[in-house]
Amino acid sequence: MPVANHESSPELSDELDDLIESTLKEMDNAKAEEGRGTEGSREKATTAAAGASVEGKEQASTLEQSLNDLVKGLSESAQRGGEDDEEDLQKLMEAMRKLDLGDDEEFMKEINGLTKGMFAKEAIREPIVKIRDELQVFLASDEGKNLDEKERERCTLILRKYAAVLEVYDKSEGDALTDAEQQEASRLFGELQALGPPPEEVVERIVPPTAAATAAASSSSGGEEGKHAAAPASKEDAEEFAQFLKGMGFGSDTSASEGNPAGMDEESAKVMKEMIDNPDLLRQMMGDLDKAMQDASSKDGGGDKPPQCSIM
Numbered sequence: 001m002p003v004a005n006h007e008s009s010p011e012l013s014d015e016l017d018d019l020i021e022s023t024l025k026e027m028d029n030a031k032a033e034e035g036r037g038t039e040g041s042r043e044k045a046t047t048a049a050a051g052a053s054v055e056g057k058e059q060a061s062t063l064e065q066s067l068n069d070l071v072k073g074l075s076e077s078a079q080r081g082g083e084d085d086e087e088d089l090q091k092l093m094e095a096m097r098k099l100d101l102g103d104d105e106e107f108m109k110e111i112n113g114l115t116k117g118m119f120a121k122e123a124i125r126e127p128i129v130k131i132r133d134e135l136q137v138f139l140a141s142d143e144g145k146n147l148d149e150k151e152r153e154r155c156t157l158i159l160r161k162y163a164a165v166l167e168v169y170d171k172s173e174g175d176a177l178t179d180a181e182q183q184e185a186s187r188l189f190g191e192l193q194a195l196g197p198p199p200e201e202v203v204e205r206i207v208p209p210t211a212a213a214t215a216a217a218s219s220s221s222g223g224e225e226g227k228h229a230a231a232p233a234s235k236e237d238a239e240e241f242a243q244f245l246k247g248m249g250f251g252s253d254t255s256a257s258e259g260n261p262a263g264m265d266e267e268s269a270k271v272m273k274e275m276i277d278n279p280d281l282l283r284q285m286m287g288d289l290d291k292a293m294q295d296a297s298s299k300d301g302g303g304d305k306p307p308q309c310s311i312m
Helices: 010-079 085-098 104-118 121-140 149-171 179-195 200-206 209-221 235-247 266-277 279-300
Strands: none
Touching: 121 149, 121 200, 149 179
16 A cells, blocks of 8 residues: 655644653653662661661660779779678669660579679688688787787787688588578678788798799699699689689789788789689699698608698
């Protein structure tokens, strides 16, 4: 079928131009709108990321502040020597809540388990007996009798507190203290900490510096002397006793002029600190002490055999 050729009129051409121009404008507008939408999405994403970053920094800052509050509270409590226990406990709980460590019941179970381990009879009683006995001997000696009045009064109070702690443990039934007994022991330990450690002479009888030095030498050299030393106490016992000594104020690396409550000379304080910081050294030292005590007993040829050290 023949197709008719129609001459395009000026009106039709103008309409076609207008239509094309209009279509192109609509396409440009659509692209521009799409671009604005993409830019807006990017801005929103950037804003959201910035918000998340700020929020993360705020959370980290809150966590850091909570930890700082906790450390500060514990430090202040230690400096007060255990006073205001109830108030300190509330502050501790509040700081722990900020850290979101779980509900109070679960958290308190963990705390109770930790504190019961700290007050276990097998870890505490024997070293306390040793300290009490040495304090009694010292106060009855000429050296103890010649102490100035204030120092003798302090040492006498320390002796009474240790005797009171032992009374709590000896009256307790079973392997662990009850909550009430544990609270009483904690109170007494706080008072002991405030009084400071026993005199240097007593500390040296409990842990002689020469024995510690010998243990360190034999342990590091691996020589024959170390090989024939008596079997040391368990590592757990050594670590527990080291923590006990540290908690009671032993092992300060400060001299008497810098506030060491025991007035311990620099060399003795250094040896004590090394033992507390190195449970393996303390463990070896206790084994060497056992051997020395047994050798001394066999040379004397009489008397009861000294008990082996399981903690002290």
